[in-house]
Amino acid sequence: MSTVIEGEDTAIGRKEKKKVNLICSRNTIDGVYPPLILAINAARNGAEARVFFTFSGIDMVLKKNYEKDYRNVKFYIPGAMGAIPGMSKLATMMVKKKIESAEIPDIKSLVEMTRFEGVKFIACLMTMDMMGIEKEDLLEDVEVMDANQFMKLALSSDLNMFI
């Protein structure tokens, strides 16, 4: 028989969950890992976490990219070096190796983990219209919002981050 003794206040212990929204607007390795990892940790801290995918970031919620293990997600070196042909391919390979050697999940696993941990995904309606993306092109359970809907959500939330 065991009894739980009340400890310090935790985010979980609050009556209403805190709301955290992360915005992902890029489909690059450095554009994708931070919002997903922060969203996972927001959920683990008891928050209702969402990631809003807009512009190139919308690639992350497209079924076709998930099925192809997000091979289109690259790493680009900033500045003149990045303009050298083949440089992004080499940089992507190097960064992926570093991710693997640090035992960090690959992008597909990270997307799966994010969803398993209860983080909600939102696709930007304007981006969908602009790129001719239909609802059925999206991963299951991805919500669609326009800027006005998202802004209402953001205004009623506790933390919003554009990464």
Added chain:
Amino acid sequence: MPEIEVKGKKLLLDEDGFLQDWEEWDEEVAKALAADDRWTGAKVELTDEHWEIIRFLRQYYEKYGVAPPIRILVKEVKKAFGPEKGNLKYLYKLFPQGPAKDACRIAGLPKPTGCV
């Protein structure tokens, strides 16, 4: 500092509900930690499948002195119990709040380092 009482003994936890001293753990403690929903918002009903992973984590920690990150956990569970158990879907089904962190918490291990 948060505490949990098991068999009349108060055990110290860290701010995320992990046991301060992993050697204080036994199966009764695991049951109490699984029933403690202050950190995850949900209790975990321990089945034989949960115990398999919990014991595996204890053995891993005894061998390497660290809790495995999620990528290693999946790889090692796959090696030990086969591909039907060594995958994210299976592990999240058992530990919906995150197999690496929540399973480690119930297994009485220190909080794993790293962001995921």
